[in-house]
Amino acid sequence: MPKPKPEMLDVDGVEVKLSNPDKIYFPELGEAGGRKRDLVEYYRTVALQGALMTAIAGRPTYLERYPDGVDGDQIYQKHLTKYHPAHVESTEVVFPSKRTGQAFCPRIPADAVWAANLGTLTFHTWPTLAPGAKRAGDMSSLAPGAKRAGDLSPSPDNDHPDQLRLDLDPSGDTTYADARRVALELLRPLLDELGLPGFPKTSGRRGVHVYIPIEPGWDFIATRRAVIALARELERRDPAAVTTSWWKEERGDRVFIDFNQNARDRSMASPYSVRKTPRAQVSTPLTWDELADTEPADFTVSTVPELLARRGDPWADIDACRVGIEVLLEMVQRDDAAGLGDMPYPPSYPKMPGEPPRVQPSKKVAEHWDAEGNRIE
Incomplete structure (x- = not known):
């Protein structure tokens, strides 16, 4: 059977390809909300509503991809692919090893929809804003009672x-x-x-x-x-x-x-990221009052857009x-x-200054470690 012809989506004036729209990504949902089309449309909706972009725009972002759906293999992508549309940008990040890389840095809704078409379920963001990223808040809009840092970074960066x-x-x-x-x-x-x-x-x-x-x-x-x-x-x-x-x-x-x-x-x-769950649950921002009376299963690709439309983004x-x-x-x-x-620190990190011995307590032999937490050879 020939592959279905890609559809072209308009995402706030930017054309984005949707390939294999009817491939099943969530078998438990099937054609009633479990298609790739449903995932991509979810991301287009929450991106255009603004909520997703508040969360990811301008941030180094890793992609947790399942090109064959949740039952297929995972691709955890830290580096932006070499070939990508002109509207998609990257930002340099420095890893603990001191090596550098170019991470995906979404700016506009079309960027998120492009990533969704690659089979991205979950956007994993750094807690930083890339150089040149527009900040929604600034020093003139600190929360009441907020303290000003004594040595603020002069502009956004990934450090x-x-x-x-x-x-x-x-x-x-x-x-x-x-x-x-x-x-x-x-x-x-x-x-x-x-x-x-x-x-x-x-x-x-x-x-x-x-x-x-x-x-x-x-x-x-x-x-x-x-x-x-x-x-x-x-x-x-x-x-x-x-x-x-x-x-x-x-x-x-x-x-x-x-x-x-x-x-x-x-x-x-x-x-607003979708998680690898049978019914496409979503990591969903709530008010404290809402948190008191909710369950994770309440929030899915089917329910979150309506929730946002009804009460906005908290x-x-x-x-x-x-x-x-x-x-x-x-x-x-x-x-x-x-x-x-x-x-x-996690095991993949180099030994950090002041870090205690990185060994399970049940396996630690005291005489093999010095006072600074370094292994004695």
């Missing part, structure tokens, strides 16, 4: 995050309900105490994500330590429910705060709410003084 990201990840027998309770009963009050804004969303699976918009005056080392300090305070307030342990063998049935989502080159599923003004992180860095200093230094 100074403008977001802290809290990943509340259920471990063991914990569930979305546990992550939601930690977000509502522990994290939200703590952010209020510290004068920090928090923007929650479903992860699209079992977890909850909360973003804190910040001024881009600190590097990845500082912002990651700031999140570690915040996570440790959550753990102190309810150690039976929350853990900061990087090692799965120590987490038990608790919600893990994945602080390493704030390390360089780590990215998270963007707001994250529309996130860039206008940026704050400084001085209060968190003071917490870092207190933790350091109490002997609570840095935490392990």
